Amino acid sequence: MIAFIVNPAAGNGKAYKMIPKIEKYMNEKNIKYKFFITKYPGHGTVLAREAIKDDFEIVVAVGGDGTVHEVINGIRDSNVALGIIPLGTGNDFARYFRIPKDVYKALEILLMKNTKFIDSAVINKYITCNNVANIGIDADVAVQVTRFKRFFSGILAYTLSLINVLFKYKPYNVKIDIDGKMIKRKIMLAAFGNCSFYGGGFKILPDANPDDGYLDVIIVNEISKFKLLFLLPMAIFGKHTSLKCVETYKAEKIHIDAEKELALCVDGEVILSNTIVLNVKRNSVKICTN
Missing domain, CATH: 2.60.200.40 (Tumour Suppressor Smad4)
Structure with a gap:
């Protein structure tokens, strides 16, 4: 199963508006999924931790770098994979990994399930x-x-x-x-x-x-x-x-x-x-x- 954590404010609301496109794609592929909508700063971390407990294989940050940051802090040190649909302002993390802004192309990357482990910087012992x-x-x-x-x-x-x-x-x-x-x-x-x-x-x-x-x-x-x-x-x-x-x-x-x-x-x-x-x-x- 795939969890999509959506920041409704990302990209001036663009991330939230893309939900129907994501739903359509996932339904056509007959893949189980669930949406989680963030409601306050840091909520993405809480939702990512809940997704781990519910046995989701991939947790997807739908938004910008702030959304990615929150999801990473929720799934770090687990075997759950991070996915990204870059719909924020800067999208710098996604840029490094050449993840396209096109929603359908970004979804294709998730379904390929090509994964790798990367390092983190732990700041003052609590921020990743x-x-x-x-x-x-x-x-x-x-x-x-x-x-x-x-x-x-x-x-x-x-x-x-x-x-x-x-x-x-x-x-x-x-x-x-x-x-x-x-x-x-x-x-x-x-x-x-x-x-x-x-x-x-x-x-x-x-x-x-x-x-x-x-x-x-x-x-x-x-x-x-x-x-x-x-x-x-x-x-x-x-x-x-x-x-x-x-x-x-x-x-x-x-x-x-x-x-x-x-x-x-x-x-x-x-x-x-x-x-x-x-x-x-x-x-x-x-x-x-x-």
Whole structure:
């Protein structure tokens, strides 16, 4: 059986409107299924856990990166497979695995039942991140994106949010322990993750591999705001890592201490903390892939 967890707000209501198409496809294929509709933030995690208890083989996140994040946190460390129908604003996690936005093509991937296990980043011992977690100006932008994505999508929403944040942003000091190597930096941004994309298509971690047992790390040290605007177009294509202001690492454990409470954006969802610990957890999630 297949469980579909639908975020009715995803894609400005697009995910909810696709339910009849999904029903039609599943009925034609004569496959048992059930829909679950999220009603509040975090509900997707609760529903995913219930689906495991009810012996569903595949739990499908119907929505954007936030919906995927909630479902992953519900099925992690189980043998239940994650499916994705990407109907949100950014769809960065689905982009990495080349899962198409076309509903019928995404459903075909589920029925192929080609699965693989991928790693996770466990943050502060309780949050599972399977895409990208980030701090700095881009995390502050993520807070603003929730406003702009009502009217714009993908990179456009991200860019408008960036311009809104850019004029008042000040770099801050952090201490980052990367597998025992302590570095102190004044940063514009830093990102940590298993996959490559965030912000609706920016290839922030171009060398990320979700099953290599490591988290990819990128740090952008203090630069002028003008240079940051130059960096962004390069990041769309993953070419920014050649710049002198950019450092890259691979790590199993990362410990971050900041001088003030900061926004941490985890798969598009924002939490506040001044101490962040990330540990890689191998083979944590099974996913249906293209």
